[in-house]
Amino acid sequence: MNHFPEAWGRPRDDVYGAYNPLYLQTTGPKAHTQSPAVTGTSVVAVKFNGGVAIAADNLASYGSLARFTDVKRLRKFGESAIVGFSGDVSDMQYIDRLLESIDIRENYSTNGNTLNAKNLHTYLSKVLYKRRSEFNPLWNHILVAGFDEDKKPFLSSADLLGTTFSAPHLATGFGAHLAIPILRRLFPEETPLESISKDEAVAALRECIKVLWYRDARSLDKYSLAVVTEAGIEIQEDQQVEAQSWAFAEAIKGYGAQVN
């Protein structure tokens, strides 16, 4: 006990170390999200004749901890659009609530929900851009799959800065490095969409997810796969990476048979 009543009951710095007062700060600039917390890794997607296929694993990581292993990162919108999320999971859930309310509002109109995937992508990119401009970003990189107003397959991306782009195949996060080269080799950009079948597209995505599972430390072998066609959305949320080959590990020092 000493003669400083305000210090009574406080942990002593020389015993416990100084408390980092950063977290108690009441002055200074308002702190928005500076970094994501619970995150999802890559989303991969590819267009094919008559639709779009999209896949993402079911993992939500907390840093390097595989925290939640049954998280659905592909979300349906209406009857013909899918949004794939990577990045912060709480922000994903917020955006999902936004989409839900829009879908409900749209369905009140006499003609039903007429927002297609392209309209949805425009909207989401505006939301992301607005939030980045407020220095309060939604920490996501999303892919939107579905159809445009001409009923042609549509696939486009938007990130936390509001940057948008579209291509016959897209991938977020680690997938941009690992999956895109595979997809570009399988389906070169100049090949007409008509020559890519649904089965080929789905097989390619499964292959990409497998490669990501091999090399992305924040990935999982359980994944979701959705296919959007004129007929509607088929979504499978309990897929398993199969027929893995760890033969490559043999050649790696300290990994397989080679110890030294």
Added chain:
Amino acid sequence: MFRNNYDNDAVTFSPQGRIFQVEYAQEAVKQGSVVVGLVNKTHAVLVGLKRNAEELSSYQKKIIEVDSHMGIAIAGLASDARVLSNFMKQQSLSSRMTYGRPLPVDRIVSQIGDRAQTNTQQYGKRPYGVGLLVAGVDESGPHLFEFQPSGMTQEMLACAIGARSQMARTYLERNLDKLESSSRDELITHGLRALKETLSQDKELTVDNTSVGVVGVAGEAGRGKIESFKLYEGQLLVPLLEALEAAEAGETKEEETMEVDS
């Protein structure tokens, strides 16, 4: 002293269940010059009769393009109409901005309907003194809506509002079965004929006092998916008025031959 105690504001019912201010606003619509609107399977057409306050003044605008897929025709207070059309323009621009989608016609019509209704239920407000015909195309095809100061809106196949509009409505009712299957140009001619019915004996449709607006789903010629709203005024009207004359000449000839037959 007072003849009517129940028309001092727009929020009080009379014992007969009427809101006089709203009815007076509807009178303002009836005093505006006539506008006609009609649709077929592919197009929506607006036709209006422009008035000038005096010989030396210009003609009051009757048809306003709101967006490339939509336009309005006005009867009543033009200044109130401008407020509404500015609102509609803002809404359709913002729909294009946030969703990249042209605003569906029924959506914007119910929005202005809601606005007009609040004016009849909040103290100190005044109803809009204008009626509108809203013509546009969206994913479900061409549409025509009628809007009244009371906030009433409804979809129409053909409609006319404004001074002496009963004559035009009679024409439209008589020819309703011909409208749906008519071509784009025939639809315009029907609109002009309906408009002509409302004219008093000494008046005629001229390039100065007529105004036509057309919007539709695109034919083979169009590049986009819609035929954008086009306003015909001045010299652009010449072919349309000629088509009207030709149609009427044909009609009278037909009637004459029929009379001969019988």
Added chain:
Amino acid sequence: MTTLSGQPLSEAIGYSFSNANSAPHREHSFYPYTDNGGSTLGITGSDFAILAGDTRSVAGYNINSRYVPKVFKIGGDDETGDGAHIVLSVVGFAADGQALKERLDAVVKMYKYQHGKPMSVRACAQRLSTILYQKRFFPYYVHAILAGLDEEGKGALYSYDPVGSYEREQCRAAGSAASLIMPFLDNQVNFKNQYIPGSGEGHALEPKKAEPLPRETVEQLVRDAFTSAVERHIEVGDGLQMMVITRSGVEEIYYPLKKD
């Protein structure tokens, strides 16, 4: 001996929370910009103006997409661009570029709605400057070039810095390969360092006078500028999009570039 808080033991009260309000300011780790690379270029003639840009979009060493246009028609129909007589190119941060383009497009459309006549290029140029300057302290991170025909029907080209400083010019290159293209333009459009052979010795040597070039020459210059830039800059490539503004409207030309 010192405590963990760095003060000598004899003087330290040594309790946490004593200086909670003097915590260091935390740095904003969210950076709201990115560079999407690419280059744009504009040249005017006596009765036309050409604005061109490559169509690659990059993020670091990744190619986002091979077709993301940087050149836009302003004030035309949303789907077809019909009726536009002004063209804008933006290069830098693509999301800002997109936002800027949409704002200017809305301004030009509102101008036509309110005044019943199309906005002149001069007025549009001035307005674009104010739009950029309004965001002086959180700028649109883009180099914009605006092109059209002036009141006399001559080609008009205005180039901007990110905060709205602008100037009318004969030609301008912007973006990542601007430093490669601009000197080429100085030499080939404004005939810098070109002299009339045999006109004199030393200072008496007469410089070749610049005059407006015909359309075919300018189109070829633009193509040459980009095929050269592709060779020397990794962020430029994939496709060349050219907008030619003449009295009869805006013509769009696409020309493939190397995809490596």
